[in-house]
Amino acid sequence: MNVALAKTTTGAVLDGTFAAARGRLPGVGTVAETRQQAFDDFARTGLPTRRIEEWKYTDLRNLLRDVAPLAPAPDQAALAQAAKLVETLGTGDTQKLVIVDGVFAAGLSDLTSGGGVTVHALSAMLDDATSATRADLLRSRIVDPMIALNAAFATDGMLIDIADDAAPARPLHIVHVATRPSVAAFTRSLVRIGNRARVTLVESFVATESAKAYQAHDAVVIWIGDDSDLQHVRVMEDAGDAANIATAIVTVGARTKFNTFSLTTGGGVSRYQSFITLAGVDSELSTNSVHLLRDKQHGDCTFVIEHAAPNCLSRELFRAVLDDRAHSVFQGRINVHQIAQKTDGKMMSRALLLSDEAEIDNKPELEIFADDVQCGHGATIGALDDSLLFYLRARGLPEKAAQALLIQAFVGEALESIVNDDLRDVAISAAERWLESRA
């Protein structure tokens, strides 16, 4: 009964938000129809609650209450602030594509195409009435209320095409900047990678000091062809009272390597859900995720891996360092399809609890329909080892520095998975910023 009531209330409020936003959302005709459909799909459930199994540990109706009103398009002042912040990212030489409060900022971005790389703003593509398939940009194969909400409201994002055999020298780098308080930004990016291509994709989420209690809703849809290699690094440093609800939907071809790393230090409430399908034979997937959380931060890392082709390998590594009353969630699901013989899938979650009140929920799920597979999962939870701490202190390290060194060691394995030196340094610096702010 309460469910129905809550749904109606949230739905009604959101109806107003959607109606108010509609005029600003790019795309008419089929695009607008797709948005309406997506909104209706979302409105049927509203913000997910703990009663939806996939969202059991991240009850957004409780954690978010509402979807915030759509962020206004950035003005000159917001763009100037964003520009300043982007300069300090220190990510080395990347091709930056900057999105400010949900709107692509051409002036801060490098839209250079060439060498097999084509880059467009999503809004322009949605508005392109000559494209018969423009509404597909908002569709996805995963049914999930937050993905539907994202499709309904998406204002902008990037559409990146990488041709066969391309190997761009610079990583492509999508930077999300939030500058305003108490608003929501909805972004969606699509990355289509051909065969025999080698690509590095970076995503950063950052906020200026004026951005408080905002919401970032993001979706990234990636297709990787055969014999390709995608190195993906995501660093989320949103404001500590912000929400970041993000989805990645990835389809991996044959004989392809996909290595994805994510670091979450920001966000009061965050969820990063990845749906990865290994659709071609002999591919390798490696996921490395790190949560560094404190205060009352809630972070959720959810992976659904579909082994849909034979002889693929998947390795999932999750590390959480939790202080104060932080709460981390790791859900890892591996579905091995009947055809996917010789699957080798493993996941491992390790949590380091720095306080008595920190909390982690681990939910591994294996569903196996093939008979010749190796699958496994494991989880450990522990505190910092006192004997190691004393050893370091007896060698001159003050308490916080000794803790920091042990925490670095704990997350080191995941950080080391980043192949690109500059990007590894970026992740290490973000982790160091977190450690220094503890002191």
Place this chain on the structure above:
Amino acid sequence: MTALLEVKDLQVRVEDREILHGLTMTVNGGEVHAIMGPNGSGKSTLSHVIAGKPGYEVTGGEILFKGEDLLEMEPDERAAKGVFLAFQYPVEIPGVTTMNFLRTAVNAQRKARGESEYLVPDFLRKVREVAASLNIPMDMLKRGVNVGFSGGEKKRNEVLQMALFQPSLCILDEMDSGLDIDALRVAADGVNALRSPDRAMVVITHYQRLLNYIVPDHVHVMSKGRVVKSGGKELALELEESGYAQYEDAAA
């Protein structure tokens, strides 16, 4: 002249049990003291309390280091002031390379003393030089601290740190445990190379064997939480003959 280390009537408890019942000893710069005694006599407790290991309650007495109250200092402050404990069982720290650990520790100590950080090339040169003298291959230093090290390698790693940090007081807790004679000789040579007029060493050992390699100026026999006899290096040989039994009776 102020003594380097003065332990006065030290009384220490662990939980409800008193381990040290009024221990007194004075160590001056340049001296090597050996503390011998049977298991459970309080030797390791003394070394832990000097280094500042948590879990020990000092219920009486004091420890002065260069005239300052050591018990008021955090373990890292003691290290920066020049106290070094070579652990009986050095811990393994996976994920922290020995090199990174050494540099972090040296710089933390220098920072605490208001000195500038070591420049990387200078530091590397110093480590290379010391490691070579201790027969420690450089690729061992790229591995996690003590991870996969043999007993002898772990002890050599302790001596390496001693040589880098240049402490004024070195406490060697059962350095000979788990070492064969060759490994012991290498470690002892490393320690002997560090003997100097302004540095003191306190060598804690159960057996006289170690003292053939690190020859002490003074020998103290501990039993049941007290020093029951002190003497010159000949006392160690005497003990080798007669055993600890007579002192256990004496302390009772």
